[in-house]
Amino acid sequence: MPPLDPHALRRDFPILERTVNGKPLAYLDSAASSQKPLQVLEAMREYYTQHHANVHRGAHTLSVEATEAYEAARAAVARFVGAPDPRSLVFTRNATEAINLVAASWGRTNLHAGDEVVLTIAEHHANLVPWHFLKRERGIVIRPVGLTPEGRVDMEAFEAALTDRTRLVTTFHMSNVLGAVNPVRRMADLAHAAGAAMLVDGAQAAPHLPVDVTALACDFYAFSGHKMLGPTGIGALWARPEVLDAMPPFLGGGEMIRKVDVDDSTYADIPMRFEAGTPAIAEAVGFAAAVAYLERVGLDAVHAHDRALLAYALERMHALDGVTLYGPEGEDRGGIVAFNVDGVHPHDVATALDLEGIAVRAGHHCAQPLARSLGVTATVRASFYLTTTTEEIDRLVAAVTRARDHFAAFV
Amino acid sequence: MLENLYKDVILEHYKRPRNHGPVEPHTHEEEGFNPVCGDELTLYLDVHDGKVQDVGFVGEGCAISQAAASMMTDAIKGETVERALTLARAFRTMIQGGEVDPALGDLQLLQGISRLHARVKCATLPWVTLERALAEEAGPLQDAAPGASAADGVVE
16 A cells, blocks of 8 residues: 655645745644545536536436436445445534434434433533433433543443443544544444444544444444535434434425325435435535545555654654643554643644644634543644645644743743 | 744733732622633722722633733723723724724733734633623713624623
8 A cells, every 4th residue: 555645635735835824834623624625626516517406306407417416425425434325324414413313313212311321521522412412301311431541431431331221322433632543343342232322423533544334333423524525514424224214304394205294294214314405415526526535545545644644743742841742642543633832821822833824723622521631621733634744743843842932931 | 923922021911910819809700701712710800989999810811811811900900990991992992903092002012913813802801801890880981892793792
C-alpha cells in the first residue's frame, strides 16, 4: 500500500491555498469539519446542472436520473461501511440526527422506566443528550463508564456496568477529543451477551479508519458526511436490516408513507420509512463522491498517514516544557491532539495560533463531562487528515512555543 | 501580531488583576458567563450617591476577558453611574469596530480585538455584566449602543 502524498492531494483542495491573517492557512481542525476536494464539488455541480429533479415520485426523465443518482449514492455509502444491503442505510442530516433517530424510534419502542443505557463519560454531546431526553421522558437509567488515567475506556468498569437491565450500549468509535479508538467489537460482544443492543457513534472514525459494520458486530452505526470530505447537511445511520424494519417512523411526511387518509396513515418499508420529505439529494451525491475519493486514496493509507503525523506531533509536543497532552499513546489512537499550555488559557492559545494562520479548536469540543473529568474547562485541539503535512505540525509547535513564551514573560 | 494583541499591559492585568476579589459591603452582585470561552465573572459594586464607590470582580477565563474585567474596574472606580455606562457604550462601540472615544484612555489598548470577531464576547463580558447590574440605575440612559444588538448580550 503506497503512503499517501499530502502535497499531491492538497492540489484537490483549493481552500488550502488561502491566507489567514497574512499567513498561509494551516487547517488543523478536520475533527470539527473536513475540507472538500474539487471532485466532491464537481459531483454536486454536475448533479445540479444536469440531473436535478425531485426523487422517487415524478414520471419524467430527470426525476428518474435524480432518483438513480440518489439511490446509487446510498449504495456507495452502504458499501463504504461494509453493509451489503443498501436498504439498511438511512440518510440523515448528520451523525447527531442519526443518533436522535435511534433514540426517538428504537428508544421509545424498546426502552422503558428502569432500563439502563451504558455509555462513557467521553461521549460527544450528540451521544448524551438524546438519552437525557429519554431519561426525562420515561425514566431510563444512564450508566456512565469512566476512563483510565491513560485516556481509554475503563473496560473493567464497562463490564461491571452491564446488568440484566442493560438494554443499550452506546459509545464512540474514535473520541473526538482524545483520539482514543474503542475496542468496539469486544464491547459489542459483551453488550449482546448482556442482552443489549450496540450503537456506535462513528462520526470521527468513519473518515479515518476502515469501517466494517459486520466485523464490528454493532446494531447501529452513525456517521457524518462533512467530516469525511463530503458536504454539510448529510450523514447516515446504518442499522441491521431486521432491527430497522421493526422500528417506527422518526419524522412524518411525504416519501415515508404508503397510504394516507385524512386521519391516519401507513408507512413505507425501510429505508424510506425514515426519510421524510425531500432529501438532501445533491448532498447525498456529494457524500458518494467523497466516499469514492477516500476509496481511491485508501482508508488504510489515510489511517497510516494520521498515525505517522500523530507520532511526529506527540514527539515534538512532548519535547515542549509546559505543555500537557491528553489521550492514550498506543496503537488505539487517531490523529487528534488535545493539549493545554501552562499559564495560557486555551482560547488565548487558539488566538495566538489563528494569528499565525493555524486553525485549531479550543473549548470543551462538545464533550463537557470529559473536560470535567480531565479537570479542565477547556483544551486546545489540533486534528489531522489526509492533506496535513509535517510542515504544518512544525508551524503548530513553533506557534505554541511562541505563545507559551510570550505569556511566561509575565510571572 | 501576537505581541500587538497581547500587549504587556494586557498580560499585566491578566496575571495581576486589579480590584480582584469580592467587595463587602456591596449594593450589586452580578454574574456573567461567556459560553464561547467558558469565561466566568462575578462583579461586585458598591454604589452610593450615584457613584461607583467600590468595585471588585472574581472570575476565571481567558486573558482577554480577565484583563478586560480588571481594566474596566480601574476605569469605573469612583466614577458616576452615568459615566460608567457611557464608558460601557463607548467600549462596545470600539470593540465592534466603531469609532474610538479617547475618553476610553487605557481601554483603547484592547482595540485590536475588534479585528478578531471570535474574541469580542470575551472583551465585552465584564461590560455587559456591568450594564446588567446597573440596569435599574440607568433608566433613560440605558439605550442600546450604536450597532449593539441582542447578539452582543451574554447568552446564559
